[in-house]
Amino acid sequence: MAKILIVDDEESIRLLYSEELASDGYDIALAEDGHRLVERIEEEKPDVIVLDIKMAGYNGLDLLQSIRERFYNMPVILCSAYSMFKGDLKSMAADYYVVKSSDLSELKKKIGQALEGRTGPDA
């Protein structure tokens, strides 16, 4: 089953997402911030990354840059409580942008699309 790496500094979010997505059959890995994120990705080998933007000490958009440089086709879904970061050009490097909600249907839909897209163009 596909593996999702959830990167979020809020424990309640990590818990909610991991329970809901695990119940859909996904394997889950968790990271509470961007510390050694590239190395974590190399260790965990996720199929999709769900990445928060505003984290204490870390900017998800800058982390996204690092991920994109190292893992060209890695699906990354930005997940933020704020829609304002959609206006930041750096967010274009993400596959999708989902505004946080207790209803995870949009996030799950985008995860599904991101996983389908992995059969697409490769580099």
Next chain:
Amino acid sequence: MSGWHEENPNKVTRAEIVVTIPTGGQARAIAFPVEKANEGLAQFFPDRKSAIIGCGYHSDNGTREAFMRVNTAVPKIYLSPPAGIKGKGPHLKNLLQKAVELDARAVIVVDVDASSITPWWIKNLCNPLFRDFGFVAPLYLQHRLQGAITNTIVYPLARSLYGRRVRQPIGGNFGISGELARLYLEDSFWDNRSSEYGIDIWLTTFAIVQGVPICQSFMGSPKAQNPPDPSDEAARLFNHVVGTLLAMLGHYEKKWQGIKWSKPTAIFGFGSGETETAPDFAVNKEKLHDRFTEGVRTMMDRWKAVLVPEVFSKLTEVADIPSDRFDFPTQLWAKVLFDYAVAFRRQADQGDDLLESLQPLYWGKVLSYVNKVDTMSTQQAEEYIEEVCLTFEETKPYLLERWTKE
């Protein structure tokens, strides 16, 4: 390069970075991009061997002299074609050949018309090529009403077909790896339409279908161009760009048919000093509506011959909407373009006629787009364009079904 004349006063035989400028007979415009290319190379790549290569007419219009006269620390080479060779395509092909001869690792293509080019553009188009990217597309600041052909056709269509999100695929200025330059030269698609305005979309599409790592680089300023030629250039630009796009579907059909959803690219170039804002931009909505209604008056039979009955029927409903409320739904627009793609393949020898009949529909779509985004912020307009693109991707199965049935 048989018949071509080369001026290489510094006897350059190798260069790690090459900035190429198809000069297009633009004697008055050429000095500025050459100066900025020189500044960019000297400031950001002082330890790398570089060259600036121009390619244009050897005749008496003064372009060659203007190019060679620019005082540069970086050596210059000028290539002139035999008489009768015209168009950005052939010039670019020979520029790429020369770059490959020089064993360049990074090839920057600069539009001679780029009157807002800065040395940062050279840096931002070139740097990713030394980080193993093969193709660098520009990302300019742009007013939401600019770039109509990109926002309504080129970006959503190319993205849904080839699966890579290059926001401004006909940006005119690119970074190309030496390896990719060699691949370009081997491809057979140097078609008539792609030889002029169509060349940019072919360069971008070819890079995507080759699977080279692609990125976009923020230019930090709008792309200003020298004043365009008279208004019939808009029709030529449309024919060349859209004609190339539609012709490529047949050439690369094995590549696009297996792609379902698009993927993003890395984006570089932030922190490049001050960022400008896009200047104001005005659109004449009545003119757009007039062009569309002229098509309704004269092209109905031709539209009926191209479009499937359901799409044609929906189009007739749209035709009655008044200008101030005019709305051309995105899914309908996607199906119109997909029907034209199928017709283009079926009637390749009538491509010009097909493009002529598509144009009024395009003007109608532009009016619809302007009505939608006119009062939006830039962010809101980009979110709307993202929805347009997702609709194209979701509608792609329609194209696949029609294409495989033909």
